Amino acid sequence: MCGSKKSTDVIESHSHRASTPRTPKSPSPQQQPLPDLSSSSNIFLTDSRSNNKYWSKSSASSRSSLASLKDSLPENPHIYNFSDIRSATSNFLSDKFSFSPSSTSWRCIIRNKDVVIFQRKLCRPLELSELRERLAVICRSHHSSLVKLLGASISENYIYLVHEYVHGVSLGDCLRNRRNPNFTVLSSWLSRMKIATDIAHGLDYIHHFSGLNSNFIHNHIKSSSIIITENLSARVCHFGTSELCGEVVGEGSSGSFSARLKLLKRFGSQVTKLAGTRGYMAPEIQITGVATQKSDVYAFGIVTLELLSGEEALKHEFDDDTGIGYRKVSVVAMARRALEEDGGVRKWVDKRLKDSFPVEVAEKIIQIGLECVEEDPNERPDMGRVAVSVSRLFLESQKWAEKMGTPIDFSFSMAPR
Numbered sequence: 488m489c490g491s492k493k494s495t496d497v498i499e500s501h502s503h504r505a506s507t508p509r510t511p512k513s514p515s516p517q518q519q520p521l522p523d524l525s526s527s528s529n530i531f532l533t534d535s536r537s538n539n540k541y542w543s544k545s546s547a548s549s550r551s552s553l554a555s556l557k558d559s560l561p562e563n564p565h566i567y568n569f570s571d572i573r574s575a576t577s578n579f580l581s582d583k584f585s586f587s588p589s590s591t592s593w594r595c596i597i598r599n600k601d602v603v604i605f606q607r608k609l610c611r612p613l614e615l616s617e618l619r620e621r622l623a624v625i626c627r628s629h630h631s632s633l634v635k636l637l638g639a640s641i642s643e644n645y646i647y648l649v650h651e652y653v654h655g656v657s658l659g660d661c662l663r664n665r666r667n668p669n670f671t672v673l674s675s676w677l678s679r680m681k682i683a684t685d686i687a688h689g690l691d692y693i694h695h696f697s698g699l700n701s702n703f704i705h706n707h708i709k710s711s712s713i714i715i716t717e718n719l720s721a722r723v724c725h726f727g728t729s730e731l732c733g734e735v736v737g738e739g740s741s742g743s744f745s746a747r748l749k750l751l752k753r754f755g756s757q758v759t760k761l762a763g764t765r766g767y768m769a770p771e772i773q774i775t776g777v778a779t780q781k782s783d784v785y786a787f788g789i790v791t792l793e794l795l796s797g798e799e800a801l802k803h804e805f806d807d808d809t810g811i812g813y814r815k816v817s818v819v820a821m822a823r824r825a826l827e828e829d830g831g832v833r834k835w836v837d838k839r840l841k842d843s844f845p846v847e848v849a850e851k852i853i854q855i856g857l858e859c860v861e862e863d864p865n866e867r868p869d870m871g872r873v874a875v876s877v878s879r880l881f882l883e884s885q886k887w888a889e890k891m892g893t894p895i896d897f898s899f900s901m902a903p904r
Contacts, residue, residue, distance in 0.1 A: 630692040636727045
């Protein structure tokens with residue numbers, strides 16, 4: 488699966504050596520050092536009259552030839568051949584790592600790395616040049632709270648995203664243990680605040696620091712797309728998915744809302760009706776299908792409220808008032824009620840924390856979560872400000888834990904419970 492450059496050996500024939508005296512001669516063109524292909528504006532030329540070599544600005548045709556040569560060399564490590572994807576997944580017959588309505592994935596080895604390959608449907612056609620440009624930014628992004636994207640491959644209407652494999656379980660599974668609902672590895676307040684801080688800083692990096700003037704949007708923030716590792720650190724999955732699948736048109740949220748909506752509509756209703764998860768989608772996405780960075784802020788607010796309560800973002804429960812049917816209950820409505828009622832916060836925060844948490848800090852973090860889920864996107868805070876606020880509350884929680892004698896080092900086993 489790994490490609491390697493082949494050297495070209497210049498071999499003189501025996502007859503030529505026999506008839507030609509052994510005199511110093513100029514190196515053959517094959518023996519000349521290759522030009523720096525990182526700059527397509529410089530071409531290594533030969534003066535036929537003096538046999539001298541020199542650097543010169545290229546003509547359009549020469550630049551085109553160099554571009555073709557450059558593309559033929561293994562200088563695009565983030566572009567995988569589709570044959571590599573098929574081979575790694577045993578022609579897509581390997582056991583699936585996970586499956587959802589929007590994607591299928593396989594855990595496998597590719598280019599000697601343990602990876603997870605996600606298959607996703609393209610929302611719109613994506614040129615190879617556009618794929619290279621976006622991958623160049625996304626794949627060189629590094630943050631401890633992000634699962635790294637290694638590369639991608641395109642085939643027909645699908646894109647295959649190759650992510651590093653991270654050993655852990657999803658935040659949703661940590662909060663809602665199907666085998667034992669009364670157990671959670673996130674049994675301390677400080678562990679949950681640490682996870683909230685990790686997610687906030689990872690999302691802030693995506694929005695502001697992942698690339699020069701990039702303004703990326705994640706668009707897939709939810710508890711099932713966040714991996715909790717054995718040392719109880721959070722890693723955000725699927726960074727770059729919305730950009731590479733064609734869900735986002737233009738440069739992130741830099742343009743006006745109406746301008747982005749017009750751009751999306753040019754590509755048809757298939758794009759404007761983005762797939763998402765109920766409970767995490769901001770109101771503007773449900774109405775227009777247009778995602779912005781403020782949509783990510785909304786999803787972060789939902790995840791934060793989930794983290795504090797252990798409840799699902801959206802669920803249906805039996806309607807005691809009518810005695811018939813079920814009613815929809817959101818974590819947002821429950822959080823608002825908890826802040827309004829006297830002693831409501833202690834009743835609402837996850838019972839598995841055993842009432843061991845600083846109430847004042849809990850009230851502040853709930854308030855931040857509710858600010859993030861404001862109906863009007865303009866009323867939601869910037870992710871940078873959110874990350875700073877959550878970090879301060881984490882430090883306050885550490886001081887509280889030290890005062891209470893609560894352990895502040897975390898790790899857990901992934902053995903079944």
